[in-house]
Amino acid sequence: MRDINFDLLYSSTLVEGKNTLQDFHAWFSERVQSGKFEVDLAPLDSLKGWAMDSISGTYGHESGKFFTINGLHVELEVNGDVRHWNQLIVNQSEQGILGLLAKRIDGVIHVLIQAKMEPGNIGFIQISPTVQSTRSNYTRVHGGKSPKFIEYFLGKVPGITIFNQLRSEQGSRYYRKRNQNIVILLEDDSPVPEDKNFFWLTLGQLRELHKVPNLVHLDCRSIIGGMPFAIPAEMDNPCTISTGNMATIASLHCNDSDALNSQRDLMSWFTKEKMKNIKHTKLVSIDEAKSWTFDGISIKHDSGRFFDIIGVEVYSPGREVASWSQPLIQCVDGGIIGLIAQVHNGVLHFLIQARFEAGFIDSVELASTVQFTPKNYETPTNNQTPCFIDYFEKDTEYEMLVDTFLSNEGGRFFKSQNRHMVVKIPNSEHIVVPESYAWMTLSQLYYFGSMELTLNVELRSLIFCLTFT
């Protein structure tokens, strides 16, 4: 077996492969032009198959499948201070598959991405993993066709599983939701049927495309962001590579002793943060989530902040089912996912937050330095303004390692995008690190990435943008 660790990283350094990025853009715009779909807003109480359930007081599908919109009571105790709040949350207990098919082409690992329409997508079509399927979907509760290539991810075609992990979704929107993030490497001579909706890219090309706003679907970023190259980690003996972005590669390959905090200390800090955040949550009806109101058209917070649940009717002949209705989450716009970077001991470090979100399985996960929506803090509120937002709000004089707009998934979110920013602060600037924050190298972030329930999906999305090209 050839060295998968090296080959994954090598592919991540390449912006040329079987196809050029120019080829990709030509293919993609052809896909966009040939797409036929229509998405119309519709009142929640008019959506076919969806209704408010009078017994549970939740909004869901008559089949009992897909997901429901619930209320959630949250009690959070931190260092003796107890806060309570209610919020809406999407309750989707079934685990879906986010699958990427990979194959060596001319010796270089390529992944098969898909031009996929989703009703909430900005621009309708984005590039998704090879398969992106809920269990209802691939067991065909909808009726409809089987998702293309699903058999590769159900163990029916021989291949090497490079990565296979249950990774969390947005803990502020979903209740304990995880998806199976999986990458299968086929044998070199294993034929893959051609399909006009699918396209081979190197990992470097896919990640490079983060620079195009709202092009790379969250589910690609979810899988690849912080997906470890080496399992087990080669912490003190990494493979050497001479091409690519030496600043990010050096941060990926640094010894633990060059990091500001040892991995041992970081893992202990993470456990302490989990212990510190003592939560009790309880799924309730929408009515019981005081301050949230269903008026037949949508469900909104009385302040107009946070997010609304709205309805859409969709017509899309290219999907497994050609037309359907569904609710979507419409967030207050202007969200920012931002990471502070700084060089310590000659190695790029990132300031990571142990962040509580009510829907997490655990109490906290690792998150970017800031993850917030300024408009939610414009009016007086009980919520403290988060730390470090100044680095991201004003016109910054700092070097921007990443600055792009990327979307939440359009199957659940309506035209929701977040500005993704990584700002590099000069060494001369001293940052006081609060208790719930810690500096980490890329090496350490990828190490955490090998464990479940660590990197939240917004952080994975940002790490995806920290390319090796």
Place this chain on the structure above:
Amino acid sequence: MRDINFDLLYSSTLVEGKNTLQDFHAWFSERVQSGKFEVDLAPLDSLKGWAMDSISGTYGHESGKFFTINGLHVELEVNGDVRHWNQLIVNQSEQGILGLLAKRIDGVIHVLIQAKMEPGNIGFIQISPTVQSTRSNYTRVHGGKSPKFIEYFLGKVPGITIFNQLRSEQGSRYYRKRNQNIVILLEDDSPVPEDKNFFWLTLGQLRELHKVPNLVHLDCRSIIGGMPFAIPAEMDNPCTISTGNMATIASLHCNDSDALNSQRDLMSWFTKEKMKNIKHTKLVSIDEAKSWTFDGISIKHDSGRFFDIIGVEVYSPGREVASWSQPLIQCVDGGIIGLIAQVHNGVLHFLIQARFEAGFIDSVELASTVQFTPKNYETPTNNQTPCFIDYFEKDTEYEMLVDTFLSNEGGRFFKSQNRHMVVKIPNSEHIVVPESYAWMTLSQLYYFGSMELTLNVELRSLIFCLTFT
């Protein structure tokens, strides 16, 4: 900083330290003789402060603290087969601290163990970690004294945190329960007050004591069993050591390529097993857990199998609170925790099971080859007899690497012990490995041990017995 990785392993190979094991036994029997305590069985409805709550239908303490006995509805779907059952479960949402204080004495890491009385202990006194404290306990809900040495684990004394992880408890008895398992290494010159109830042992001595039946408390085994020596793992470049048990050390230090399954494949297999076991659980009243009956004295299953909840009254002047009443779990006796070992590629491997337990946070954790109580299968039942029990039930002709009786914790379990067995099967014997089982080296087990929610507590207890001495 000296090399903690090496020093932990080195200490684990030593059966001599500051004290000999003979010193230990002299000290321990003195502790047993000086102990004053009395434990009397008492009907549940007579326990002071404890009662059946008429609203929730659960049995608990009037303060709302400690824990409650609930019913649990369980639905488990595996490969399309759906099973339902009800069971009792202990609901204790607060996380406690299991803390071991460590210090280098004459250059060798020692840990400070405690002779501690618990009402359900066989022999009343066992050797516990330095601190073993629920949150109610160290925040003094009981009233009473602060647990001795607790300040070392609340960040109030400088020291290096060697290990700090939320580790699961018995998933068949507890609902989503985890404790903080933590080891703090003090500076060499940091004074530790002498106390007649505490004693310094090397890690090798502590683990060697597994051979004495019901002496080493589960909480010690919980912390040390599968606690990684190296963080991050030194998979292909381990420290070398020339003393100790070369068979277990070789299995701990083997390269991933010498293992039957790569770590990458094992992690993928574990995720598949999680996906395969689709569970829905719901806490309910004891009444709703059909087949379980509260008669004022105890709560039992109508078949007499599984376990009972009984009550005790305790008098123990040495504890933080001198007398109290509480419920305990009395299991059907004869439990077996057994592991099959076999040499593959010259390295000792162990046959590990991905096991569902209703109270796990996730659906499955890694468990020993068998974990069962024969009496629960004597009468006709819906439960399938587990695989591989033949290796542990009859008088075996195999080499026994481990064969000892060890207890469940006496703070929740009444005189509950499990036979711990590791049988080494000759290479000539071919074992067919079912889907939910996989061979792993000690190296791989310790690697999993660095991640949360992986090794279940029974497996950790067995790994504790796989000594390096």
